[in-house]
Amino acid sequence: MSSFDQVLSLPKPPEAHDWNAKGSSLAAGEAQVVTAKTYHWKRESLLRSGSAQGIGGSEKRGAGTATTPFDEMMNGRSAIICNVLGLPLSKHFQNTPDIVLYAQAIRQALQADRVSAARNIFSAIPPALAVDPGLGSIGHVLALPVVHSVVKHDTDRSKEFEWLRTEGHKYHGQWVAVEKSQLLVSAPTLKALRSQLKINHQDRFPLIHRVV
Amino acid sequence: MILRHSNGQDFSTGRAKYHDSDNSSQGVTAKIYVKITFASFGCPILALLDTGAAWSILDAEIAEALDLFDDAGEIVPISTRKGSYQFRLKRVNLEILADHGTSLSFEATVAVQRDWKHGTFIGYQGLLERMKFAVDPFDNFFYFGTHTPPST
Numbered sequence: 051m052s053s054f055d056q057v058l059s060l061p062k063p064p065e066a067h068d069w070n071a072k073g074s075s076l077a078a079g080e081a082q083v084v085t086a087k088t089y090h091w092k093r094e095s096l097l098r099s100g101s102a103q104g105i106g107g108s109e110k111r112g113a114g115t116a117t118t119p120f121d122e123m124m125n126g127r128s129a130i131i132c133n134v135l136g137l138p139l140s141k142h143f144q145n146t147p148d149i150v151l152y153a154q155a156i157r158q159a160l161q162a163d164r165v166s167a168a169r170n171i172f173s174a175i176p177p178a179l180a181v182d183p184g185l186g187s188i189g190h191v192l193a194l195p196v197v198h199s200v201v202k203h204d205t206d207r208s209k210e211f212e213w214l215r216t217e218g219h220k221y222h223g224q225w226v227a228v229e230k231s232q233l234l235v236s237a238p239t240l241k242a243l244r245s246q247l248k249i250n251h252q253d254r255f256p257l258i259h260r261v262v
Numbered sequence: 263m264i265l266r267h268s269n270g271q272d273f274s275t276g277r278a279k280y281h282d283s284d285n286s287s288q289g290v291t292a293k294i295y296v297k298i299t300f301a302s303f304g305c306p307i308l309a310l311l312d313t314g315a316a317w318s319i320l321d322a323e324i325a326e327a328l329d330l331f332d333d334a335g336e337i338v339p340i341s342t343r344k345g346s347y348q349f350r351l352k353r354v355n356l357e358i359l360a361d362h363g364t365s366l367s368f369e370a371t372v373a374v375q376r377d378w379k380h381g382t383f384i385g386y387q388g389l390l391e392r393m394k395f396a397v398d399p400f401d402n403f404f405y406f407g408t409h410t411p412p413s414t
Binding site: 157160161163165187188190191192193194195196197198199200201202203204205206207208211214215218225227239240241244247255256257258259260262 | 275276278279281283295297299304305306307308316321323324326327334335336338339351352353357359360361362363364365366367368369370371379380381382387388389391392393407408
């Protein structure tokens with residue numbers, strides 16, 4: 051069993067049968083995948099109905115805090131997921147939905163320049179969570195590049211390269227558009243360069259470069 | 263023009279002459295610039311090949327021309343010769359242009375930053391990692407191709 055399988059097959063929460071009685075979708079034995087949305091919905095509904103007090107007697111009100119067995123289960127889950135993902139277990143992660151933990155782990159990997167690790171974490175996200183728009187956008191940029199050949203080619207730019215070698219240094223910090231051995235346009239910004247090309251050289255395809 | 267593996271399978275499908283200027287602020291050693299373009303751009307631009315770079319980086323003015331500054335995308339720190347910056351990751355379509363053979367078209371991830379005005383870089387993650395390439399420094403040729411799974 052892999053570490054992530056371990057996350058997905060956590061022990062049943064205590065009093066899960068009581069949640070079933072309240073019409074919970076988090077049935078005993080059901081895949082325990084919790085999104086931010088379902089987490090808050092479930093927690094709020096338990097507190098609002100007051101039923102939390104009757105579940106295992108663990109409701110604690112006062113000082114702005116309230117804990118349900120659902121919270122307790124989530125804390126346990128958080129601890130295990132934090133451990134698996136290599137995140138420091140702190141109060142910050144208590145009651146944190148899985149989706150946030152995965153995002154946090156991916157971001158930590160990216161911050162540390164560990165792109166492969168970030169991809170591995172993303173690929174381990176349960177499908178039910180991966181459809182979340184937030185995680186989806188992370189997955190979008192983590193995806194491997196898609197590449198294919200296209201029947202298209204540019205001309206040999208040896209003369210342009212020679213111009214850059216011999217004349218380029220005179221245009222330090224500028225954008226230049228060079229065709230063959232001729233400078234067509236130079237400008238301080240790419241926008242200005244493209245604008246001038248559009249006006250004066252619309253039918254040309256020069257090499258564009260910022261001389262740095 | 264085309265490089266082949268010893269088993270006869272193509273290694274590269276395209277070849278382009280590269281620019282190897284050492285007359286720039288990118289350092290005193292010669293650098294390899296290859297030609298790339300974007301669908302909405304038309305003209306080729308030069309990008310510095312940097313196999314040591316985690317991500318490809320677009321010059322801020324190119325990113326602006328491609329409308330990539332919308333404050334969306336994951337933020338990554340990148341340490342560069344010009345200092346450390348927080349970049350945003352974006353998915354773009356770009357092409358590496360061949361002089362001979364076929365060019366390569368990518369849907370790839372690049373990093374953009376409004377203050378990055380130090381050129382465009384082709385890095386490993388998100389781009390080079392899915393193509394094959396070789397450099398001939400005697401004739402300044404950059405060979406490239408896609409990965410073809412071995413036939414069974």
